[in-house]
Amino acid sequence: MSVKIRVPGRLEVPTKLFGQFTFLDIIRLGLFSVLTYFLKPEPVLLGLSAVLGVIWYWWTPYGQHLDTLLYNLPRWAIEKKQLEDSQIKSKNDRYISLEDGSSTAVIEVSPTNLDMRTDSEQGALHNVYQNLLDTVNYPVHIHSLQQELSLKKYAGKIEENQIESKLSNNHAKKYLKEDYLEFCHELSERDLSATKHYIALRVEKNTGNWLLDLLPVGTSKGNKAVKSKLDNRCQEVIDTVNTADLQAERLTGWELKNTAERFVTGSKEDSSVLYKSPEPSPSWTSRRNGYSSPYHYRKTLYISEFPTTVELGWPLQLLRTDGLVDVTQVIEPRDTGKATKKLQRLSEKLNAEIDSFLSQGYRGTNKLETLLEDTEWILDLLADRQAQPVDYSAYITSHSESKAKTLQTHRQVKNRLETLQFQYGHTALRTDQAYKTQQPLLGDPLNETQLVPSTSAAAGFPFGTQQTNQEQGIIYGVDTSDDTPILADRFSWSSHSMARMGMVGSGKSYAAKLELLRSKIAYNNLQIIVVDPKKEYSQVIESIGGTTHILGERADFDPQNNDICFQVSSRGQQDNVEGLVDLVENIYYHTSRNEKKTLVLIDEARILMNDEEGRRVLNQFILEARDTNTAITLISQNASHFTYCREGREILDNMPGKVFMRHDRVPDSVVDYFQLSQQEKQELYELKTGTDSAYSEALLKISGRLDTRLKIESTQAEHRNITTGDSE
Incomplete structure (x- = not known):
C-alpha cells in the first residue's frame, strides 16, 4: 500500500499555563498543598503535600491520572x-x-x-x-x-470422502491423502x-x-x-x-x-x-x-x-x-454548520494562544501551529464540499x-x-x-x-484483507503477505473453468498436477480427464488408479473408469491438431451426458487456439461446462495465446479463475485485457519458479472472490508422485 491520506491531530486543545499545565494539572499539583495550608500549615506537611501533588500529576497507571481511575472505579463496579x-x-x-x-x-x-x-x-x-x-x-x-x-472441518470432510470413495484402498492415494492431511494440520498450527x-x-x-x-x-x-x-x-x-x-x-x-x-x-x-x-x-x-x-x-x-x-x-x-x-x-x-462554527472558534482560540506565546518570548508553538493548519484545512474541505465532518x-x-x-x-x-x-x-x-x-x-x-x-x-478502509473458504475445495497455496492458506472450491464458481499461464519452467505444469492430486482427494467420485500433448501426465494419473490412452486408439469413457490421460503417439506432429480437436469434442460430448463432477485439463492449449475449429470447440465446451458440473483447465505458455483473438477473449470471459506464473514477456494486449497494474506486470517477471527456489509463485485471480500472490508448496508425497510417479 502506498496511498497516503492526511489526518488532523486531536483538535480538542485545553488551555495550558506556560504551555505545559492544564487547569486540571494545576489542581493535581496544588490541591494537597492548599488543603494542608488551610488545615495545618506545618513545613513538613506542606512538603509532603507537595510531593503527593507531584505524584498525582506524574504517576499515570494505564496511561491515566489517578483521579480519572478513581472516577471510573465506582462506575465500573456498578455497570459491569x-x-x-x-x-x-x-x-x-x-x-x-x-x-x-x-x-x-x-x-x-x-x-x-x-x-x-x-x-x-x-x-x-x-x-x-x-x-x-x-x-x-x-x-x-x-x-x-x-x-x-482451522482446517479441521475441511480435513474431516476429506476423511469422509475417502471412506465413501471406492478408490480409498488405492495405495498411492492413501499416502497422498495422509500427507495432505498432515500438511493441513501443519498449516493450522501457524496461528x-x-x-x-x-x-x-x-x-x-x-x-x-x-x-x-x-x-x-x-x-x-x-x-x-x-x-x-x-x-x-x-x-x-x-x-x-x-x-x-x-x-x-x-x-x-x-x-x-x-x-x-x-x-x-x-x-x-x-x-x-x-x-x-x-x-x-x-x-x-x-x-x-x-x-x-x-x-x-x-x-x-x-x-x-x-x-x-x-x-x-x-x-x-x-x-x-x-x-x-x-x-x-x-x-x-x-452537522456541517455546527462543526464549522466549532472549528472557527477553535481557529480563533489557537491564533490567540500562539500570539500570546510569541508575545511572551516563547517559541514552542509548533504543535499549536500544526493544529491551526489542520483546522483551517478542514474548514476549506467543508467550504468546498469535498468532505463531511464526522x-x-x-x-x-x-x-x-x-x-x-x-x-x-x-x-x-x-x-x-x-x-x-x-x-x-x-x-x-x-x-x-x-x-x-x-x-x-x-x-x-x-x-x-x-x-x-x-x-x-x-x-x-477496513475491507483490505484476503478472503478464503475454510471448508471445501483444495489448497492452491498460501498468501505471500501473511501465509494464510488459500482454500478455493472451483465447483462453487459461476463457471468452474480456469486458465493457467506461464513461461516454460515457470512451474505451471507442476502446479496443475498438484491440483489434480489434491482434487482427487478432496472431491468424492471426481473424474479426471487429461489431454496431454507433451506426454507428461500419465504417471500422475496412473498413480491414482487411472489409465493412459494414445490418441487414435478407441477411448473408453465408461464412468466407472474414473481417470484418463490422453497422449499423442509422438510430440510435434501436425496430424495431432485434428486429432486433439476431435478428442476435445468427444470429451465435451461425454461430459454433457452426465452431471458427475469432472475435471478436464488441456495442456498446450495454444495448439487448439491456433486452429479455427479448435477455438470453436473450446469456446462452446467452456461456455456450457458449468451446466454439466465440469471444470476445465487450459494451460498455455503465455496469456497472449488467448488475448490475441476474439474467441480467446471470449473463452477467458467465461473462465473466473486465472493463474499467472512467471512470464518472459507481457504484451500490451495482455495488460489491457486483464487490466494489470504496473506492479502486477512487474511481478509477472519476478515470480519465483520451482527451479530457482524451493517453491513457485503465482498470481491467482478469481473473479469477484480473490486476487492475491500465492506461494505454491507441495508435500513430500505429492512431490515424489509428480517428479517420479512414486508416492511411497
Missing part, C-alpha cells in the same frame, strides 16, 4: 454487573432486537486485496468508502473480526486467522417521531417504524458499497441468528445455550461460552491520536499481527483463549502502533464499556471520538 442485561430479546429473519428497544441489522462485506491494487485503484476504493461516509446521516459501526483459521467484515446499523427506539416514541417498544407500530428506518439504511449502505471490488450482503435468516449468537452473551429464546456473562477485570474482559469451555480473554486499546498522514487501509497492518485482533471503527456524521473512533482488541497469548498479541499491537506513530489509550476500569463497543450489536459507550473530515476517516 449489568452486562448480563445486554441480551437479545428477539431474532427474526432480518433484525436483532435487544431489550433496550434498539434493533440492529448486520451487513457482511466481502473484501478485496488492497495490496494488489494500483495507486489509482486504491484511490477509487477510498472514494467509494468516503462516499459512504458522506452519504449516511446516522452512525455506522464497522467491525473487522478475526477467528482462528493463522480469518477475518470477517461487518457493517452494523443500529436504530434506537427514538424514531424521530415524538408520537411513535410514546408507544411501548413491543407495539407493532413502534416496531414497524424502527424496522422501516433500518431497512432504508441497509439498502442505502449496500447500494453505496457494492462495486466491482466489494460485495455487501445483508445477513438474514439463520446466518444472522448464528452470527448474533457469537456477538452477545446469549439469547432468551434458547434456554439450552450455556453462555456465561462477561467477567470484566480492571484491564481485561473474559467470557466463557459454556460451563465446561475455556475462558476467552479480551484486551482493548483506542486510538487517541493519528500521525499526520496514514496509509490507506492502515487497519490491515494490525489485522496481520501474529494473533487474533479485532478492529472496530465507529463513524457518526456531524466523529470518528477506532478500537483494537486482542483476544485469545490463552491469557498469555492475548497479552503477547496486545504487546505486538502496541509495538506496531508505536512504529506507525499512532498514539493510543488504555481502557482500564472501562472494560465493561470496551466489551460493548467491540460487540456489533451494543453501540459505543467508550465514545473515544475525535472530529475529522470524512476523507480522513475513510483512510481506515
